[in-house]
Amino acid sequence: MSETYGVVAAIVVLGVLGLIGAFALNRALTITNPTADKLKTYESGVDPVGEGWAQLHIRYYLYAYLYVIFAVDAVYLFPWATVFAAVGVASLIEMFVFLAFVTIGLLYAWRKNVLSWT
Template sequence: MSADVAGYLVVAVVGIAGLLLFGVAMVMRRMLAPVSANPVRLTTYESGVDPVGSHWAQTQVRYLGFAFLYVIFAVDAVYLFPWATVLRDADLGAASLAEMGIFIAVLLVGLVHAARRGLLRWLP
């Protein structure tokens, strides 16, 4: 068996094992889980708090801005740190530097957008 076919065989075996484990877990859940449907189990449950009052409530949209900033800085760290660790490799060259420059430019566009919306102010 050649090395190319062996690689595909390993991927196929891992995929089949994953599907098999998933199937076994679903069958076991069906066999072991309680099936009783009572009114308490059918109520709405949100973040550990029982719903009280009417079904309509406004939420704070400012948390979306914090999530936006987190994504900008988390993605930045995920891509910049590994790239910086192999920066001394001669094979990376100017193309890699240009790609990272484009990536940082896109992140800066997001950061400027957040600053213009006032998300970077410390005081409300």
């Protein structure tokens, strides 16, 4: 039993030494020459204009949240559909309950006018 732990410990030690060696090699081979132009902030090669602070409307976050909900729905629905015959009728009822919750959320978002761009 202790031989197994010895092998695991040796692999961990070799991994840590490899990581430290990679970082040391990176530092040794990196040529740094920081100048004022290199330290200046830029985005896509364009000089920054303005102060860089922009507020987004909460609606964009709601769109992202709804996308995540429906992506998770798809992640659960498609694999379930592929093995439906093996899992039985109880699973069908559970999936309809899950879809009912998703539908109620969609109807709530639609009623609150979250889904309109204007």
